[in-house]
Amino acid sequence: xxxxxxxxxxxxxxxxxxxxxxxxxxxxxxxxxxxxxxxxxxxxxxxxxxxxxxxxxxxxxxxxxxxxxxxxxxxxxxxxx
Numbered sequence: 001x002x003x004x005x006x007x008x009x010x011x012x013x014x015x016x017x018x019x020x021x022x023x024x025x026x027x028x029x030x031x032x033x034x035x036x037x038x039x040x041x042x043x044x045x046x047x048x049x050x051x052x053x054x055x056x057x058x059x060x061x062x063x064x065x066x067x068x069x070x071x072x073x074x075x076x077x078x079x080x081x
Contacts, residue, residue, distance in 0.1 A: 016067055021059030028055050 028051055037047050 013063075013067060017060060017063045020063035020066065021056055024059035024062065025052065025055035028058070 033051060034047060037043060037050075
């Protein structure tokens with residue numbers, strides 16, 4: 001294993017995590033979360049903060065699943081060889 005491999009792996013993980021967080025944020029915007037919260041004048045920022053945190057959690061979990069599946073396929077290909 002060379003350092004270039006670890007660099008590529010780290011870059012792939014960063015891009016994957018950011019892409020899935022963005023995808024989760026985009027998808028969560030279509031959900032009407034305001035009905036779950038009491039609407040007060042200062043709570044718009046709190047609702048947006050919850051939306052961002054939920055997008056990070058969902059995106060991280062989805063990205064971890066995606067990267068794990070890639071790793072499993074990579075290991076399965078080593079068995080076939």
